[in-house]
Amino acid sequence: MGRWKNGILITYLVAIVFPFIFLFLLSMSSGWRFPDLLPEYFGFKNWGKVAGTESGIAQSFLISLVISLSVAVSSTLCGFVISRYVSYHPKKRLLTLLTYFPYILAPVVFGACLSYYFLKMGIFGTTFGVVLAQFIIAFPYALIFFSSFWNEKIKSYEDLVATLGGGSLTTFRKVLLPMARGLLMVCFFQTFLISWFEYGLTSIIGVGKVQTLTIKVFLFIKESNFYYGAMSCCMLIIPPVVMIYINKKYVFNKLI
Amino acid sequence: MFLEVHDIEKSYNKEAIVSELNINLEKHKTLSILGRSGCGKTTMLKMIAGLTPIDQGVIKLDGVRVDEIEASKRNIVYLYQEDLLFPHLSVFENIAFGLRIKKIKDHIVDDRVIEMIENLELQGHGSKMPHQISGGQRQRVAFGRAIITNPALLLLDEPFGSLDAGTRKNMQTLFLRLAKTFNITSLFVTHDLKEAILMGDEIAYMDKGKLKIYKDRSSFINDPETGVLAETEFWKQLKTEQF
Amino acid sequence: MVPFAAAFGYSLLYSFGIIGVVNDGFTLEFWAEVFRSGAFLDALIYSVTIALISVFISVTAALWFTLKFQKKLRGKIVSFMIYLPLAIPGIVAAFFTVQILSKSGLFSRFSYLLGFTSGITDFPDLINDQYAIGIILVLISVVMPFFVLLFLNVYDNERLDQLTELARSLGASNSQTIWRVSLPVILRKTWTLIALYFIFLLGAYEVPLILGQESPQMLSVLIVRELKQFDLTKISEGYVVAVMYTILVSIATILLFSKRSTENG
Numbered sequence: 001m002g003r004w005k006n007g008i009l010i011t012y013l014v015a016i017v018f019p020f021i022f023l024f025l026l027s028m029s030s031g032w033r034f035p036d037l038l039p040e041y042f043g044f045k046n047w048g049k050v051a052g053t054e055s056g057i058a059q060s061f062l063i064s065l066v067i068s069l070s071v072a073v074s075s076t077l078c079g080f081v082i083s084r085y086v087s088y089h090p091k092k093r094l095l096t097l098l099t100y101f102p103y104i105l106a107p108v109v110f111g112a113c114l115s116y117y118f119l120k121m122g123i124f125g126t127t128f129g130v131v132l133a134q135f136i137i138a139f140p141y142a143l144i145f146f147s148s149f150w151n152e153k154i155k156s157y158e159d160l161v162a163t164l165g166g167g168s169l170t171t172f173r174k175v176l177l178p179m180a181r182g183l184l185m186v187c188f189f190q191t192f193l194i195s196w197f198e199y200g201l202t203s204i205i206g207v208g209k210v211q212t213l214t215i216k217v218f219l220f221i222k223e224s225n226f227y228y229g230a231m232s233c234c235m236l237i238i239p240p241v242v243m244i245y246i247n248k249k250y251v252f253n254k255l256i
Numbered sequence: 257m258f259l260e261v262h263d264i265e266k267s268y269n270k271e272a273i274v275s276e277l278n279i280n281l282e283k284h285k286t287l288s289i290l291g292r293s294g295c296g297k298t299t300m301l302k303m304i305a306g307l308t309p310i311d312q313g314v315i316k317l318d319g320v321r322v323d324e325i326e327a328s329k330r331n332i333v334y335l336y337q338e339d340l341l342f343p344h345l346s347v348f349e350n351i352a353f354g355l356r357i358k359k360i361k362d363h364i365v366d367d368r369v370i371e372m373i374e375n376l377e378l379q380g381h382g383s384k385m386p387h388q389i390s391g392g393q394r395q396r397v398a399f400g401r402a403i404i405t406n407p408a409l410l411l412l413d414e415p416f417g418s419l420d421a422g423t424r425k426n427m428q429t430l431f432l433r434l435a436k437t438f439n440i441t442s443l444f445v446t447h448d449l450k451e452a453i454l455m456g457d458e459i460a461y462m463d464k465g466k467l468k469i470y471k472d473r474s475s476f477i478n479d480p481e482t483g484v485l486a487e488t489e490f491w492k493q494l495k496t497e498q499f
Numbered sequence: 500m501v502p503f504a505a506a507f508g509y510s511l512l513y514s515f516g517i518i519g520v521v522n523d524g525f526t527l528e529f530w531a532e533v534f535r536s537g538a539f540l541d542a543l544i545y546s547v548t549i550a551l552i553s554v555f556i557s558v559t560a561a562l563w564f565t566l567k568f569q570k571k572l573r574g575k576i577v578s579f580m581i582y583l584p585l586a587i588p589g590i591v592a593a594f595f596t597v598q599i600l601s602k603s604g605l606f607s608r609f610s611y612l613l614g615f616t617s618g619i620t621d622f623p624d625l626i627n628d629q630y631a632i633g634i635i636l637v638l639i640s641v642v643m644p645f646f647v648l649l650f651l652n653v654y655d656n657e658r659l660d661q662l663t664e665l666a667r668s669l670g671a672s673n674s675q676t677i678w679r680v681s682l683p684v685i686l687r688k689t690w691t692l693i694a695l696y697f698i699f700l701l702g703a704y705e706v707p708l709i710l711g712q713e714s715p716q717m718l719s720v721l722i723v724r725e726l727k728q729f730d731l732t733k734i735s736e737g738y739v740v741a742v743m744y745t746i747l748v749s750i751a752t753i754l755l756f757s758k759r760s761t762e763n764g
Contacts, residue, residue, distance in 0.1 A: 009568055016583050016644070019595045022605075026598065034603040034619055035611040100752050102503040104695070106702025106719045109741055112726045113506035136502045156336055159307045162327040163334045164354040164405055174357065178344040197588035200704040200719065214590050214705075221594055221709060230598075233591045240586035244579070251585045252648050 020237065026230035046227050050235075055228050057216060061235050064196060064212040067127060071134045072192035076184060079142020079191075081172075086143060087150035096147060103140040108200025110137065118205055125209040133205040134198055138191040145187045149180055189243055189250035196239065258283040258441055259409060264313030266299055266465075273299045274465045277313065281443070281458070286435055288444040288456025289467070290482060296465040297445045301411045304443070305334035317408055333407040337414040339398040341386035347397050348373070348382040354405035372400045375434065392423035396430065403438050410442035416451070428454055449487060453477075507745055514738040529735040538721065539740050543747075545715040549631050549707075550700035553638035558693055560639075561646035566681055569654055572647075584644035592637045593709040600625040600633060626710045633710035634717075638700055646693075653688045694755055698748055718744050 026032070027047065031040030051058040086095045102110060111133055115124065123129035157179070161171045177184070199214040206215065213236045220229030243250040261279040265272070274296045281287050291297040302308040304315060306327035315323040322330050341350050349356075351372055355365045373382055376396045381389055386397070395415065402410060415431075416424045428451065434440065444455045445462075452459055459476045460469040470476040477484045515525050533539050565572075572581055587595075599605045607622040616622050626633035654660070659681055666676045686693075704719040711720060722744065725737030 005567060009571060012564070013577065013580055015640075016580055019587065019592075020583070022598070023591070023595060035608045037608055037612065097753065097756055098503075100756060101749055104698055104752050105503070105745060105748055106699075106704060108704040108719050109702065109722050109744060110503070110506055112723055113510045113738070113741055113745075114502060116509055117502075117505060153338070153340075156338070157340055157342075159302075159305075159327070159334065160336070160340050161357075162307065163305050163330070163332060163407075164357065164402070165328050165331070166357045167328055170357050174353075175342060179342070181344070197590075199588075199590050200708075200723070204723070214588065217590050217594055218705070218709070221597065226598060229594055233594055236588060236591055237586050241583065244582045244586060248579075248582050252582060252645070 020241075023230045023233045023237070027227060027234050030227050032226075046231055050231060055231070056211065057213075057228065057232050057235060060211050060213045060216045060232070063127065063210065064214075067131050067134065067210075067212060068192045068195040070131045071138050071195035072188050074131075075135050075138035075142045075191045076188045079139055079187065080146050080149075080177075080180065080184065083143045083146035084150050084176075087147055088155070096144070099140045099143045102137060103144065106200070107137045107198065108204060111201035111204040115204055124205065125207040127210050130202050130206045130210045130212070133201050134195045137198075137201065138194045141194060142187050142191055145190065146180075146183065149183055154179075185247075186249050193240060193243075193251065196236070257281065258318055260314075260316040261304065262314040262316075264300075264303060264315070265311045266296075266303060266308070267311060272465050274303070277467055279443075279460075279467065279469070281441065283441055284439045285457040286440070286442045286444050286455060287458045287460060287469070288446060288452045288454075289460045289462050290446060290449065290452040291462035292447055295462045297462050298413055300462070300467070301334060301413050301443065301445060304409070305332050305411055306330050307334065331405075331408045332411060333402040333405065333409075334411045335398060335402050335413060335415055337417040339386075339391075339394040341394055341397055341401075343386055345386075346382065347378065347384050347386070347389065350386065350397050351400045351404055353401055358405070368404060372404050375437065376400045377430070390423075392419055392427060395419060395427060399431070399434065403434060403440065406438075408441065410440050412442060412444045414446055415444075417447075424451075431455065449483060453484075507742070510738040510741045510745070513735055514742050529739050533736050533739045533743075538736075539743055541715040542718045542721045542740070545631075546701050546703075546717045549634055549638070549717065550697050550703070553635050553642060553700055554693060554697045556635075557639050557643040557646055561643050561650055562682065562685065564647055565650040565654060565685075566677060569651060572651060581644065581647060584640070585648075587641070589637070589641055589703070590705045590709070592641055593706045596633055596637050596710060597626060600636075627712050629712065631707075631711065634703075634707050637706050637710060638703065641706075642696060642700070645696075646689075649689060649692065650685050653685050657684050657688065659684060691755060694751075698751055698755075702744075702748070 025042075028044065029039035029042050030045065032038075033040070046055075049055050053059075086092060086099070089095055114133065114136070118124045118129050118133065121129075123132065154176070157175060158171055161175050166174070197214065198212075199218065202210065202212050203215055203218070206212070208215070211219070213232050216232040217229055217236065220226065220232060240251055257280040259279060259281040261277055264274060264277040266274040277300060279287065289297060299308060303310045306322070306325065310323060313323070314321060317330070317332070322332075341347075342353065345353065348369055352365050352369045355368065369382075373379060376399065378393060378396060378400075381393065386394060389397070399415075416427050419427060432455070435442065444452075446452050446455070453473065453476070458469065459473065460467055461476070461479070461482050462468070463481065468479075468481075470479070476482055480486070514529055515527070572578060597604065601607070602619045602622045602624075606625075607616065607619065610616045610622060611618065625636075662680055662684065663676050666680045671679065702719050703717060704723070707717040707720050711717060716724070718740070722737055722741045725733050725740065728734060728737070
């Protein structure tokens with residue numbers, strides 16, 4: 001292996017790590033004027049204000065967390081139960097194809113076209129509205145995700161439980177859910193991330209009233225408040241990094 | 257008769273899978289059914305278990321019609337060729353499963369599972385997980401899990417199909433013993449000629465959705481369709497060639 | 500699916516002027532206007548070009564990277580590090596790129612201090628630029644790490660190391676092994692996903708929103724801008740673009756998955 005190849009590998013790895021370090025350093029800075037390489041101030045001043053009303057970052061973190069957890073729980077559970085129905089349906093292929101449409105469309109366009117209905121339902125600009133909107137895109141993902149789980153073997157397990165005297169509730173609680181535990185976890189974290197990273201749809205349905213972290217980042221860019229922006233970025237990155245550390249499968253999953 | 261099946265018909269897309277199916281079986285007896293793959297035997301068993309709806313016909317168990325009762329209430333257990341142990345439960349809990357969902361008291365469950373584990377010759381494996389035991393052991397657990405619920409009827413679909421010859425022989429002996437100990441009534445489907453003769457109190461042959469039950473062993477052996485004659489002829493031939 | 504149909508139906512009606520505050524009845528005027536102005540076509544060509552370039556570079560680089568370094572990427576720390584890019588959402592990548600590549604960004608400062616440029620204005624436009632360099636860079640940086648992981652995954656699942664050994668023992672040279680075994684195996688397994696990513700990038704929103712320029716714009720940005728306009732007559736035109744985009748993506752989906760299922764079946 002030539003030395004230049006090692007160089008490229010190292011460059012790649014540095015390029016991966018650099019944004020993390022840079023964003024963290026930027027979040028500790030202020031007064032970083034052109035053309036200085038170093039900022040005037042460096043320390044924990046910004047982070048001291050993370051919970052304050054001026055930045056509102058901690059608050060956004062909580063809102064994002066509540067929204068993403070709600071979306072992840074609801075879409076994973078609904079996806080699991082309903083994908084069973086879809087997979088055993090005689091028109092399985094058509095139904096699966098239909099689930100791809102909302103999944104493949106840009107969420108922001110989808111949201112823009114749906115906003116009329118949200119307005120009519122009176123949930124425009126509410127946290128619930130944002131949860132519902134994100135559910136609409138995370139749910140098809142969960143449906144597709146679980147479609148591979150339901151096969152002949154699982155059907156046999158279901159039949160077996162039936163002949164042993166178990167009803168469908170028992171089957172779900174004692175057999176299907178425990179057997180799918182690993183998959184449920186992966187789907188939970190994947191849908192969590194879909195919601196956690198979502199910007200366009202949230203900005204349209206939330207109309208600036210529901211300030212998730214991604215919305216915050218955008219606002220700080222517009223205000224040219226890069227130090228707070230970097231701080232929001234750090235808060236956005238931390239949960240997925242922790243997830244990668246716990247289990248890489250939670251973050252990387254090749255669908256289909 | 258304990259199990260009575262009258263004129264069951266089943267077809268998919270107008271193609272008959274099972275036709276004119278009639279079975280009469282006494283209590284505590286095993287009917288072994290010989291059939292090649294695709295002869296309709298799995299469909300037949302699934303219909304009796306209530307997992308596949310029947311087009312027409314009547315199934316009676318101990319004089320009671322069961323064909324309109326759902327699978328979970330028929331008290332008929334269907335056993336697959338694959339052992340289908342629950343991967344998230346230990347050997348002990350797999351066997352206990354049927355009792356647990358009937359909400360039987362813990363200490364009774366414990367006693368009966370321990371007894372069953374002894375009968376299955378699986379002492380010392382109770383706390384293991386399914387992936388830690390061998391194929392033959394797994395199949396035994398699957399048996400125990402089915403038998404412990406005291407099913408009125410046991411349906412076995414090629415239960416030893418995936419086992420190697422040696423294990424298969426042990427399992428046949430074990431099953432015969434269990435059938436006696438627990439007074440089991442069962443239908444035993446196999447594609448193995450010898451197994452069909454060994455396991456059944458009565459023998460039947462299934463081909464293209466039609467089931468033919470023989471009144472005794474010799475009429476089964478003497479029917480050219482079953483292939484017993486061809487088999488004996490083969491061995492005879494081989495013997496004469498050698499000398 | 501119901502929301503999808505609802506959204507599509509509403510947009511369709513709006514685009515024909517059947518509903519909408521200032522609209523009065525069926526008209527083809529908005530459709531005609533969109534085609535006359537060429538706004539849709541411009542945005543489409545712009546989006547397709549950007550998505551195509553980004554996917555192409557990402558896939559090529561990721562393939563090269565996987566095949567060259569697949570052994571080195573297995574170390575404990577390295578294998579953790581190559582997952583890290585997945586923790587960075589598009590909006591953070593865009594934010595970071597602004598900090599690095601803008602006229603007052605980090606690179607501009609370096610080049611000033613090293614004497615390459617003499618001030619802010621000297622530094623070339625790398626973001627909000629005419630050639631969408633910023634957008635493409637960010638899209639690549641988001642997509643390529645994913646493909647590296649994907650290809651590594653396929654490499655393992657398809658037992659490519661054994662296949663390449665086999666090919667060698669049959670007398671194939673290094674490059675023959677790559678071109679005739681490794682690449683076809685990997686691409687056969689992943690082309691649907693690659694196509695899917697192309698469609699995703701076609702609808703990219705926050706990255707071009709932050710790093711793009713006034714005109715032309717990528718499809719999502721254009722649609723949202725038109726729909727949120729104060730000029731109410733423009734809204735119908737926005738829906739025209741939305742409808743066309745939806746139809747386009749739907750057709751692509753159907754083609755993609757009907758082809759795939761015939762291959763599998």
